[in-house]
Amino acid sequence: MAQSTPPPWLDDQERRTWLALITVVTMLPSALDAQLAPGSDINYFEYTVMAGLSEQPDRTLQMKHLALFANGSLSRLSHAMTRLEQRGWVRRGKDPTNGRLTVATLTDEGYDHIVSAAPSHVSEVRRMVFDPLTPAQISALEEIASRIAAALGAPDDPFGPIP
Amino acid sequence: MAQSTPPPWLDDQERRTWLALITVVTMLPSALDAQLAPGSDINYFEYTVMAGLSEQPDRTLQMKHLALFANGSLSRLSHAMTRLEQRGWVRRGKDPTNGRLTVATLTDEGYDHIVSAAPSHVSEVRRMVFDPLTPAQISALEEIASRIAAALGAPDDPFGPIP
């Protein structure tokens, strides 16, 4: 009985799709950084961190959950926090209820800064991603990206279980 | 007459889509690197460079075109070539017909190496991207990613005009 072995190479359709996807995957991050840096002096990862905090009660979140939300390692977040802390946009402190947890807080200055950075950032996202797509394609993209994200091992809820 | 101003914020649907897309965009590169590094000692960018060369006549291409194909800057490529050259997988030389062009060539050792790295790489791409999707979704993704890539300013033909 012939074992059905997984098809080894990509066919033409898959090849074209892969090429287009990988182009987006490599160009989108630099495009986001390029838009944020001139006016706001932050990169996209730092933007995500601050935006994540701004939506939390007390604009505060534990490092671990923040890292998960921003799709980054704890180490990367820690370094980023050091930079943001030096600029006074963010603050770290021990969780009073549990001394081994660290919580990150967005300062007022940080809040002002992210609020001023947001509009042009959002409109750039819109221009690059949503404007070129039809409503049906946007809906299709949600499902497609979710499936790939799942195959990559992404957690279902970006904030994870917050006890 | 009310000017139709561009909608400032993302609605729920767009938000979910953006979240899923950005998760893919941030996780896919590290997943590709993680798969390649252990067995092959290269990152995805270096893989793309060598794979691109392997498909050219004489396994040779000019630096500029190679950079375009690999979605990277000339500087990034130059640094990568230095690393690959030190391992003997690639070679640089001046184009005899035009002394200010540099051509990159994949060596036999480089060819062997990329050939041995390819199967597991491709099957990982398949597992992460194509297996989770239906044929209709793959086809939709091609169009969607192409449109976004165009909005990001990607050239139509990844090899560009090669004179």
Add this chain to the structure above:
DNA sequence: CTTGATAGATTGAATGTTCAAGCCAGACGG
């Protein structure tokens, strides 16, 4: 010719990310 301008490519310094090691507080078992 000679000069200037420009495209292709390289280089080194600055910046950001990853990786591995280490630190500290609390939980757990004796």
Add this chain to the structure above:
DNA sequence: CCGTCTGGCTTGAACATTCAATCTATCAAG
């Protein structure tokens, strides 16, 4: 209690990428 273990976080060094400066070969103009 006391020691060990573990999870959360930080740190510094190694590595890759970006950015700006530089170099070189060609081309165009005078």
